[in-house]
Amino acid sequence: xxxxxxxxxxxxxxxxxxxxxxxxxxxxxxxxxxxxxxxxxxxxxxxxxxxxxxxxxxxxxxxxxxxxxxxxxxxxxxxxxxxxxxxxxxxxxxxxxxxxxxxxxxxxxxxxxxxxxxxxxxxxxxxxxxxxxxxxxxxxxxxxxxxxxxxxxxxxxxxxxxxxxxxxxxxxxxxxxxxxxxxxxxxxxxxxxxxxxxxxxxxxxxxxxxxxxxxxxxxxxxxxxxxxxxxxxxxxxxxxxxxxxxxxxxxxxxxxxxxxxxxxxxxxxxxxxxxxxxxxxxxxxxxxxxxxxxxxxxxxxxxxxxxxxxxxxxx
Numbered sequence: 001x002x003x004x005x006x007x008x009x010x011x012x013x014x015x016x017x018x019x020x021x022x023x024x025x026x027x028x029x030x031x032x033x034x035x036x037x038x039x040x041x042x043x044x045x046x047x048x049x050x051x052x053x054x055x056x057x058x059x060x061x062x063x064x065x066x067x068x069x070x071x072x073x074x075x076x077x078x079x080x081x082x083x084x085x086x087x088x089x090x091x092x093x094x095x096x097x098x099x100x101x102x103x104x105x106x107x108x109x110x111x112x113x114x115x116x117x118x119x120x121x122x123x124x125x126x127x128x129x130x131x132x133x134x135x136x137x138x139x140x141x142x143x144x145x146x147x148x149x150x151x152x153x154x155x156x157x158x159x160x161x162x163x164x165x166x167x168x169x170x171x172x173x174x175x176x177x178x179x180x181x182x183x184x185x186x187x188x189x190x191x192x193x194x195x196x197x198x199x200x201x202x203x204x205x206x207x208x209x210x211x212x213x214x215x216x217x218x219x220x221x222x223x224x225x226x227x228x229x230x231x232x233x234x235x236x237x238x239x240x241x242x243x244x245x246x247x248x249x250x251x252x253x254x255x256x257x258x259x260x261x262x263x264x265x266x267x268x269x270x271x272x273x274x275x276x277x278x279x280x281x282x283x284x285x286x287x288x289x290x291x292x293x294x295x296x297x298x299x300x301x302x303x304x305x306x307x308x309x310x311x312x313x314x315x
Contacts, residue, residue, distance in 0.1 A: 090140060094140045094141040094142070095115050095141050097141070098115050098141040098147075099112055102114055102144075110193065110194065113179070113190070113191075113194040114194065116175075117172065117175050117176065117179070117194065117197070117201060118139075118141065118147040118201070119139055120171055120172055120174075120175035121169070121171065121172035121175070121202060121205070122139035122147045122148070122149055122168065123171060124168040124170055124171030125149055125164055125165075125167055125168045126149055127171070128163055128164045129151050129154075132155050132160050132163070132164065134152065134154075135151065135152070136149050136150070136151040137149050137151065154216065157274070157275070157276070158219040158220040158274045158275075158276055159276045161216050161220065162216055162217045162220035162221075162284045164216065165213040165214070165217050166213060166216070166217050166284070166287055168202075168213050169202040169203075169206055169291050169295070170291065172198060172201065172205075173198075173199070173295060175198055176194075176195050176197075176198025176199045176202065176295075176298060177195070179191045179194040179195035180192065180298065180301070180302055180305075183302075183305070184305065192302055192305050195302045196299060199296075199302060200244065202291070203244045203245075203248075204244055206291060206292055206295070207247065207248055207251050207252075208229075208248065208251060208252045208256075209251050209255055214248070214252075214288070215255070217288045218255065218288075219274060220274075220276050220280065220281060221281055221284055223263060225282075225285040226252075226259065227256065228289075229288065229289050230249065230252050230253060230256060232292075233289075233292060234249055236293060236296055237249065240296045240299075242300070244296070245292075
């Protein structure tokens with residue numbers, strides 16, 4: 001939009017009027033008035049109409065206000081066009097800050113790999129949210145706390161919430177598995193360490209408490225599946241000892257007890273939200289427990305393949 005300069009017009013100067021002599025009432029014919037200097041016809045000068053000057057001022061003021069409004073709208077429109085880029089800058093900026101923070105303890109290469117694994121995990125949630133028809137924000141990273149996304153909801157029911165919750169660990173497990181394959185193919189301790197931390201990250205997120213992913217999945221499972229899942233985790237703890245499995249077992253036990261007591265106190269609206277078909281409940285339970293098994297075994301394998309005296313800071 002072209003810019004136009006507007007200015008308020010100055011009022012027209014008043015024409016000076018010569019003072020009139022004191023009038024008298026003669027007894028004979030009146031003497032005609034003397035013409036003023038500079039006026040050969042003897043006519044009185046006309047003053048600029050006050051209403052005309054007022055209109056000019058109002059018109060100029062409105063024109064100036066219109067120009068400012070146009071410039072303001074152009075600035076807003078430009079900002080709206082930059083919103084997608086700002087979201088990208090938010091993701092990239094917080095990622096760089098996280099890399100810098102992690103590199104203070106683990107080195108640059110490991111820090112970059114770790115942030116990439118966090119990104120892969122969060123993108124699993126974003127992809128599934130879009131499949132559910134829900135708009136999600138771009139991932140944002142918080143140093144030493146991981147990453148997050150925001151959305152208006154996680155789905156229309158508990159099944160959709162479970163799908164969104166499990167999508168992150170599913171894609172994150174794939175990412176950690178790729179790191180392990182690369183580490184073995186190239187004999188790289190860096191990628192083995194990234195695989196280990198990737199398996200750990202996704203297993204931790206399967207803790208059966210909200211707002212972690214495991215708590216989202218647990219909402220769509222039948223009560224009897226909670227107890228079967230706890231038994232499977234306890235058995236796996238003997239096969240592949242892992243402190244995360246122990247935490248899942250402890251928190252899972254408390255969550256199962258809480259949900260068991262609250263199962264009959266739901267409102268009609270809550271009951272409709274948690275109404276899931278038996279087939280879907282079974283599928284969610286199998287995926288949830290299956291992920292726990294794969295991630296626990298992955299952590300064990302990555303730890304065995306890595307050097308026992310390995311230090312992340314030397315990567």
